[in-house]
Amino acid sequence: MDVARVAGVSTATVSRVLNGHPSVREETRERVEAAMRSLNYRVTVAARSLRTARTRMVLALVPDFANPYYAEIVRGLGACARENDYELLLCDTGLSDARERMVAQMLSRHFYDGVVSMDPYTTQQMVSDEVRSLPWVACSEFVPDERIPHVSIDHRLAAKDAVLYLLAKGHRRIALVNSDERYLYAQQRRDGYRDALREAGLQERPDYIQIVGGIDHPLGELAARRLLALEQPPTAVFAVSDTLAIGVIKATLASGRQVPEHLAVVGFDDVPVASIFEPSLTTIAQPRRELGEHAMRLLLRRIAGELPPSITLAHTLVVRRSA
Numbered sequence: 001m002d003v004a005r006v007a008g009v010s011t012a013t014v015s016r017v018l019n020g021h022p023s024v025r026e027e028t029r030e031r032v033e034a035a036m037r038s039l040n041y042r043v044t045v046a047a048r049s050l051r052t053a054r055t056r057m058v059l060a061l062v063p064d065f066a067n068p069y070y071a072e073i074v075r076g077l078g079a080c081a082r083e084n085d086y087e088l089l090l091c092d093t094g095l096s097d098a099r100e101r102m103v104a105q106m107l108s109r110h111f112y113d114g115v116v117s118m119d120p121y122t123t124q125q126m127v128s129d130e131v132r133s134l135p136w137v138a139c140s141e142f143v144p145d146e147r148i149p150h151v152s153i154d155h156r157l158a159a160k161d162a163v164l165y166l167l168a169k170g171h172r173r174i175a176l177v178n179s180d181e182r183y184l185y186a187q188q189r190r191d192g193y194r195d196a197l198r199e200a201g202l203q204e205r206p207d208y209i210q211i212v213g214g215i216d217h218p219l220g221e222l223a224a225r226r227l228l229a230l231e232q233p234p235t236a237v238f239a240v241s242d243t244l245a246i247g248v249i250k251a252t253l254a255s256g257r258q259v260p261e262h263l264a265v266v267g268f269d270d271v272p273v274a275s276i277f278e279p280s281l282t283t284i285a286q287p288r289r290e291l292g293e294h295a296m297r298l299l300l301r302r303i304a305g306e307l308p309p310s311i312t313l314a315h316t317l318v319v320r321r322s323a
Contacts, residue, residue: 006035006038007028007031007032007034007035008031009028009031009032013028013032014032055111055112055113056085056086056087056113057086057087057088057089057111057112057113058081058086058087058088058089058112058113058114058115058116058296058299059088059089059090059091059112059114059115059116060074060077060088060089060090060091060115060116060117060118060139061091061093061115061116061117061118061119062074062090062091062092062093062118062119063092063093063118063119064092065090065092067215067243068271068272068273069241069242069269069271069288070118072288072289072292073118073139073140073288073289073291073292073295074088074090074292075289075292076288076289076290076291076292076293076294076295076296077116077139077292077293077295077296078292079289079292079293080292080293080296080297081296084296084300086113086296086300089112093119112134113135113303114134114135114136114137114299114300114302114303115134115135115136115137115299116137116138116139116295116296116299117136117137117138117139117142117148118138118139118140118141119141120138120141120142120143120183120184135299135302135303136148136299136302137149137150137151137295137298137299137302138150138151138152138295139151139152139291139292139295140152140185140286140288140291141183141184141185142184142310143184144184147307149298149302149307149308149309149310149311150295150298150310150311151291151294151295151298151310151311151312151313152291152310152311152312152313153286153287153291153312153313153314153315154312154315155184155185155188155189155192156188156189156191156192156195157192157315158189158192158268158284158286158315159188159189159190159191159192159193159195159196159238159240159268159284160192160193160195160196160199161192161284161315161317162192162196162238162266162268162283162284162317163192163193163196163197163238163266164196164199164200165266165282165317165319165323166236166238166264166266166323167196167200169236169264169323171234171235171236171264172200172202172235173205173208173232173233173234173235173236174193174197174202174208174234174235174236174237174238175208175209175210175227175234175236175237175238176190176193176208176209176210176237176238176239176240177210177212177220177223177224177237177238177239177240177244177245177248178190178209178210178211178212178240179211179212179213179214179215179219179240179241179244180211180213180214181211185240186240189240189268190240193238207230208227208234210223210226210227212244215240215241215243215244216243216247217243217244217246217247217250218247219244219247220239220243220244220245220246220247220248220250220251221247221248221250221251221254222247222251223239223244223247223248224237224247224248224249224250224251224252224263225251225255228251228252228255228257228263233263234263235262235263235264236260236263236264236265236266236323237263237264237265237266238266239265239266239267239268240268241267241268241269242267242268242269242270242271242273242274242281242283243271244267245265245266245267245268245274245281245283245322246267246273246274246277246281248263248265249265249277249279249281249322252265259279259322260279260321260322260323264282264322264323265281265282265322265323266281266282266283266284266322266323267281267282267283267284267322268283268284269283269284269285269286269288270283270284270285270286270316270318274318274320275320279320279321279322280320280321280322281320281322282317282318282319282320282321282322282323283317283318283320284315284316284317284318285315285316285317285318286313286315287313287314287315287316290313291313294311294313298311
């Protein structure tokens, strides 16, 4: 092998350097890397996988590429993957049966060393026992499963904190705009809303609960129009995503009312547009880049044969002008 000859070491030593073996002395590693550079040597995924039975590739399942929430998580995943000599591939899972079949087929070929899933619906509905034998972790949103470690925040507590803030501002007529209660996060944020009302001694009003089935801002506008048409409309809204919250604000302003004077609005996620929308959005911030970084570290431990515990990160209430 040319690299071994130029570096003056054995081919076994070159192999250990390529695979990051800790027994290689730093001086030897530097000689091998210098020889690789001088020969313009590149390690291909195929060649490495033949030696190690690993592809050095991991797959991230993303429910919706158009949702800005996932962008910073993906940056965290990618940065940690590159630091550990892995390539990150992304797959938009969507919710179609054809897309789910395609993802299942991709995973059944075991071309990837592991999977980070941000789509709990796909995990729950599509993933077979065979595919679950892959190293697998969940990020941000998850299905409770002791075989699948996850990293997330406490969505229920975060939602409770958001509603407690509105209560502390004097609001007693607080509505909930929820997305799709098939998702655990939507269930947990609904429960946090209820916890806060209960703690304040308030009864939940069914006409203040809007379940819209998604998070696109037109759905938030629709929910707001329904709420504002009530005989006794709410004075505040907690929306389970920033995009829904922005839709609520748009519909409120279009009706001639002001935010927060006539309707205070709190969102969830702190996506980039939350700080530049007018009025700027009070919201729950998730540490999205850290979620991605921690998820990749969990996955690397799973690839190494461990079953690490799940991780819960802290959330933050970011107070801006909408509430």
